[in-house]
Amino acid sequence: MKKDLVILGAQWGDEGKGKVVDLLSADFDMVVRYQGGSNAGHTVMVGGEKFVLHLLPTGILHEQAIGVVAQGMVVDLELLVKEIEELEKKGLKVWDRIYISDRAHIVLPYHKVLDSLFEKKGKIGTTLRGIGPSYMFKYGRKGIRVCDLEDPDRTYQLIKENIEFVSDLCEKVYCENHRLDAQEVFEKTMEHYKRVKERVIDTTRLILDFRGRVLFEGAQGTMLDIDMGTYPYVTSSNASALGLSNGTGLPPKYFSEANFWAVSKAYTTRVGEGPFPTELKDATGELLRERGGEYGATTGRPRRCGWLDLVALKHAVEVNGLDGIIITKLDVLDAFEEIKVCVAYEVNGKRIDHFPASLSLLQRVKPVYKTFKGWLKDTRGARSLSTMPSEALEYIDFIQEYLKVPVVMLSTGPEREEYFWLYEPAWK
Template sequence: MPTKVIIGAQWGDEGKAKIIDILSEKADVVVRCQGGNNAGHTVTVNEEVYKFHLIPSGILYPGKTCVVGNGVVIDPEGILGEIDHLVGKGIDVSTIKISSRAHLVMPYHKALDKAKETLSAKEGKDIGTTMKGIGPCYMDKAERTGIRVCDLYHDEVFKEKVRTNVKIKNAMLKHVYHQEVQFDAEVIIADYMRYRERLRTYIDDTTVIVYEAIKEGKDVLFEGAQGTLLDLDIGTYPYVTSSHPVTGGACIGAGIGPTMIDECIGVMKGYITRVGKGPFPTELEDEIGERIREEGHEYGTTTGRPRRCGWFDAIIGEFAVRTSGLTQIALNKIDVLKDIEKIKICVGYELNGKVIKYFPASLEDLELCKPVYEEMEGWGDISHIRTYEALPDSVKKYLARIEELCGCKITMVGVGPNRDQNIVIK
């Protein structure tokens, strides 16, 4: 198993955790590279469901080093809660390593996130964030006023940064957002001093850990969160996350160079979903869309919000292949489409009377795009099938057409949520 990056190749929620879980069995190190606890990975093992937000899902395999990299923003209360939950399930957490360079989500970040969303909602301009404080934390990071994990272990530096930031954030909350909530810097300092003692055993220079593992020939798996169209630079801006869920983000978020990546697997669903606002060309606002939502349990891991559902969009698939250099596609949840007579694939967009084959940057243009569909024959229940050869011809034709349109080989097909419901295509 070479060094691999696994990314979401749609709007997130593609079932990355299942693929990561399967590949983690042969990995030595599993690395989370970006995002915060606004993202969620769900893994089903022996009918038991595990939900991860910050800790790599590779932790379910004993002995795997699980790295939370420098590109992740960490809510100490959140990650300690995950650790406690895993300990309660009898999972060994001693192999977790948290980057000393990662930035900390602070209480005022959550308050600012909520205040901005609330104000924007009144004007119909809210983004649909999880209100976990992730965006404001990345804002401080970019503004160079953020607080990092390493700051926790330098008392005076940490206290000065908290006091300075609280003064500014309180003023913003009061005078910009007209909120009554105000923070006491000393209370925050005391809380985070308690967190640091519990976190101490997990903190390390993870850039060294990852680099040395690769140099020693160990199998390293980079675990992406969210999805390509949520990328800050190339996603459906402004309805995006505050980090880079594409292959390039894995390099920056783990602190290693691009020449150390051997393979990149893009995870897609046999249909497509999105959470929150923004244009969605193939969205199904009908009985089929509702059926896919219920059959696929399409509700957010972090928020519980219902996901918008639509037909597979090959324009988005090709975009992900191109912008992340995908070498393989893992196509999940095609079992969800069972018993639908005609399956559609979007092969282009009609924009201003012309058919285009690219994904527009402008949301105004994307809003005007009408999907151009091809129809294919459907299939019945395939959740019991375990080999490619046993799949119905209609499924094989569907897979082949997606490969052709996206320009990338499908190497894994998911026919259910469990570990054993994954077909490897050689």
């Protein structure tokens, strides 16, 4: 039996990973977030109460689970402390179960200044939380890691130099004046660090030495991966399985005994700019948005909606080496007489069966659709195959056949208990 599990997003994020990780975490001893930052918004409904987690692994809602904020993340310490304290106020004991990598980079106010400036000058559709600039500083060797905060003098000097760099960039390149007080940023950073200091360790060693079962939780989605997504309209980290080793510090061989599952909606959404071949800018798209409650957990922005894109989903299957797919929000399709899925693209009369890298090509493709008869029956909260309309099962069967990967679970509502297995895992 495979011991560990990797849960990823198969689309442009917002697939419902939060609920899936939450319900599966009951069977795991440790849950690890390994990339992204507070741009993630993982929403979970427990007993009618809504939890939205941005930095903490979703599995932390289960009191038996250890949570790890691994080295591939960029961490806003102020938001992390606030998130932990809010859960503690709700009666969840988090402080003694959370570990933060000493190698993780931190997000600072000057990163948010740059994020806002870059977005104003060239719209990508970011969350304005400083994630991209923080990764930019990391790879430009100007970043500050959690372990650096052990040396206050060095930390102050780095902050001072970076603020001077950002101020010069804003003024001399973008003709805008942004002044931050280095002493104030330093003092607030050290204040937040003191709150988490006791939870900072080498998380790579922690995971390697751990003997329990581990769930690895991805943020965003494969189509937002910095390398394999719709570049440049992507996030700033590897949101696919490619981010596992560098995000955790674990060798690739570590994951050879893990199951790789990805979460996909029964249709497609994306937030922000970028190509979206199956987008519906009509009443059908609006109905998908309203029935699905498609508004960002982090930003509140309305999501763009369209039919399920199996070309993009097959790309995710191949990039991640998936063992299974989890389909969410099938019940959103209950109101449609006809349901379409994209099975190929067409451009200049030529059929394309793979997901292209070229942005200009993606912007010109037209989806080739297969049409299914809708079921027009309520599937919300369904708990078994026997209660599902035959038309819905035909839809799911076609997805499995096209992707050549099993659909292992259907989520039929936001609550923990609204789901059922199609292929129950060995550990159940």
